[in-house]
Amino acid sequence: MHIVITGAAGFLGQRLVNQLLDRGELNGKAITRLTLIDQVEAPRPEVAGIESDCLALDITVPGVLDPVLQARPDVIYHLAAVVSGAAEEDLDLGMRVNFDATRALLEGCRAHGLAGTRLIMASSVAAYGGDLPEVLDDMTALHPQNSYGTQKAMCELLINDYSRRGLVDGRVLRLPTITIRPGRPNAAASSFASSILREPLNDEEAVCPVPTDLEMFVMSPGKVIEALIHGAEVPRADWAPFRAFMLPGITVTVAEMLEALGEVAGAEAVSRVRHEPDEAITAIVSNWPARFDTAKARRLGFEGDRDLREIIEAFIRERS
Missing domain, CATH: 3.40.50.720 (NAD(P)-binding Rossmann-like Domain)
Structure with missing residues (x-):
């Protein structure tokens, strides 16, 4: 082939x-x-x-x-x-x-x-x-x-x-939205969805440019x-x-992402995230829907993640 x-x-x-x-x-x-x-x-x-x-x-x-x-x-x-x-x-x-x-x-x-x-x-x-x-x-x-x-x-x-x-x-x-991407932030408007988890897990600071009640499909x-x-x-x-x-993602708010980060890595990791609103990024990402019926994908055998904690722990395993 x-x-x-x-x-x-x-x-x-x-x-x-x-x-x-x-x-x-x-x-x-x-x-x-x-x-x-x-x-x-x-x-x-x-x-x-x-x-x-x-x-x-x-x-x-x-x-x-x-x-x-x-x-x-x-x-x-x-x-x-x-x-x-x-x-x-x-x-x-x-x-x-x-x-x-x-x-x-x-x-x-x-x-x-x-x-x-x-x-x-x-x-x-x-x-x-x-x-x-x-x-x-x-x-x-x-x-x-x-x-x-x-x-x-x-x-x-x-x-x-x-x-x-x-x-x-x-x-x-x-x-x-794919999270957690390895490496460094890129030009994608959704790049923050990885960086607010990845950087704190790497003992680095990160910037969250969107409201914490923003929902995402990840x-x-x-x-x-x-x-x-x-x-x-x-x-x-x-x-x-x-x-x-x-594809069958999961619906989460940014606040839930930070909460899961805290559960896995502690409050110190969460404290490394600074909140600096960016209207341009928020305008793009807030138009992306976050709730889907993915019945067709699941019927055809496609599978998603169970929860955010599973995603974060998978990133930690791959990084080590």
């Missing part, structure tokens, strides 16, 4: 690569080749029996993926994206990476006759927004309130239509990777009628 991953040098991409290598197979077939694509060359896996190609490519360049698609990959994980804050700040960049490159990838699949290739794209809770019901489901209309969410929503519609036409086997997973990195892998294994027919749905 040949698997392609865009955004392979990033946080999710690297975790996905490592998990696939540990498994050695996907959908009952042995993995024989990985093609890892990013702006910079991803680390090259050294595993017997698996050929690895690590390519530093700008996927916004027309035709740049043609040699990869000519090899007729079985599965494509499309994780490359400009995150929410950066997409809001630079419309042109967000459109090129988040939308234009996705459309080019779909057209490449069409041109090379990859009707049977499974294309899994990571979408986002940011695709929702506006005046919403208290609890959303997968068919709630998308009214994104920022450029990142709009770009993801457009991609969802394209993937659904190309799949309806039989041009590719597209699967879209709407990701909750999921751990480990559960997201499990979902990406499972997404390639669900039978094609089970994705109808629409090929995008929300």
Whole structure:
């Protein structure tokens, strides 16, 4: 089995690569080749029996993926994206990476006759927004309130239509806010959701830019990777009628996140979080819904975290 991953040098991409290598197979077939694509060359896996190609490519360049698609990959994980804050700040960049490159990838699949290739794209809770019901489901209309969410929503519609036409086997997973991400804060508007837990656990200060009563829909990195892998294994027919749905996260307030931090790491850890309101971040994140009926995801075998404490303790185990 040949698997392609865009955004392979990033946080999710690297975790996905490592998990696939540990498994050695996907959908009952042995993995024989990985093609890892990013702006910079991803680390090259050294595993017997698996050929690895690590390519530093700008996927916004027309035709740049043609040699990869000519090899007729079985599965494509499309994780490359400009995150929410950066997409809001630079419309042109967000459109090129988040939308234009996705459309080019779909057209490449069409041109090379990859009707049977499974294309899994990571979408986002940011695709929702506006005046919403208290609890959303997968068919709630998308009214994104920022450029990142709009770009993801457009991609969802394209993937659904190309799949309806039989041009590719597209699967879209709407990701909750991922916490706790390792590393340092990035340009995502939701970056604080990791930093207010990660930094105090690392004996560092963090800034909370939003009100503590703000609700968020969150999921751990480990559960997201499990979902990406499972997404390639669900039978094609089970994705109808629409090929995008929300993964089963958990609903928490920022206050509950800090409370869980205190339960695990003590009051001193909580004291390292400073509250400095940021209207721009609050305006973006407060439009993201936090309560979902994820019955379809659970029916198809996708699983979420039990609670915040489990997420925090998993991060501590991985860090040690």
